[in-house]
Amino acid sequence: AQKVTQAQTEISVVEKEDVTLDCVYETRDTTYYLFWYKQPPSGELVFLIRRNSFDEQNEISGRYSWNFQKSTSSFNFTITASQVVDSAVYFCALSDSSSAQWGAQKLVFGQGTRLTINP
Amino acid sequence: GAVVSQHPSRVICKSGTSVKIECRSLDFQATTMFWYRQFPKQSLMLMATSNEGSKATYEQGVEKDKFLINHASLTLSTLTVTSAHPEDSSFYICSSFLFGLEYFGPGTRLTVL
Numbered sequence: 001a002q003k004v005t006q007a008q009t010e011i012s013v014v015e016k017e018d019v020t021l022d023c024v025y026e027t028r029d030t031t032y033y034l035f036w037y038k039q040p041p042s043g044e045l046v047f048l049i050r051r052n053s054f055d056e057q058n059e060i061s062g063r064y065s066w067n068f069q070k071s072t073s074s075f076n077f078t079i080t081a082s083q084v085v086d087s088a089v090y091f092c093a094l095s096d097s098s099s100a101q102w103g104a105q106k107l108v109f110g111q112g113t114r115l116t117i118n119p
Numbered sequence: 120g121a122v123v124s125q126h127p128s129r130v131i132c133k134s135g136t137s138v139k140i141e142c143r144s145l146d147f148q149a150t151t152m153f154w155y156r157q158f159p160k161q162s163l164m165l166m167a168t169s170n171e172g173s174k175a176t177y178e179q180g181v182e183k184d185k186f187l188i189n190h191a192s193l194t195l196s197t198l199t200v201t202s203a204h205p206e207d208s209s210f211y212i213c214s215s216f217l218f219g220l221e222y223f224g225p226g227t228r229l230t231v232l
Contacts, residue, residue, distance in 0.1 A: 108165075
């Protein structure tokens with residue numbers, strides 16, 4: 001069965017510090033997608049990134065960057081120069097192979113990491 | 120981007136009553152929608168897959184007679200929590216797909232007294 005583990009339940013840092021959120025996944029599928037979502041206090045999920053299993057290139061988007069290491073089944077997320085507005089719960093998620101194309105796909109979510117950025 | 124709406128955003132009801140939550144895809148047609156449940160400070164758990172024109176598929180451990188799902192059109196899926204009890208209090212989120220990306224609704228917070 002597929003599984004996503006976010007070992008860090010809560011992280012608290014001071015503004016402008018860099019912070020890395022860990023995500024380790026388990027799957028027997030060779031084709032899959034990995035995701036990161038942000039959930040602010042309002043509850044609405046905000047899509048951050050989707051990465052397919054064949055693309056191991058790291059990605060940078062502004063202050064956000066993602067490191068995908070297939071060898072260690074990890075998909076870590078780093079926020080550089082954190083800001084108070086980054087405070088939220090962050091979820092890592094994994095899709096299953098039956099939905100690795102354009103169709104609808106089930107997602108398995110990690111437990112989430114509550115990130116607090118203090119001024 | 121695509122938008123998924125939910126109604127109501129918040130509902131409080133008495134134990135034993137039924138509550139209906141609507142999920143709409145506002146600018147695209149969705150043959151499949153997903154319903155998730157999130158208890159406080161916990162992760163999202165998939166409850167069921169809603170299929171337009173056919174029966175919903177429920178995840179293991181989810182009571183299909185308690186959580187009725189109807190996907191009557193390509194833009195609307197409804198989740199009815201029947202005979203709600205305090206343990207059903209949760210944040211219910213629906214989602215749908217467009218071109219491989221999942222779009223989530225804003226969620227419905229259900230409180231059963």
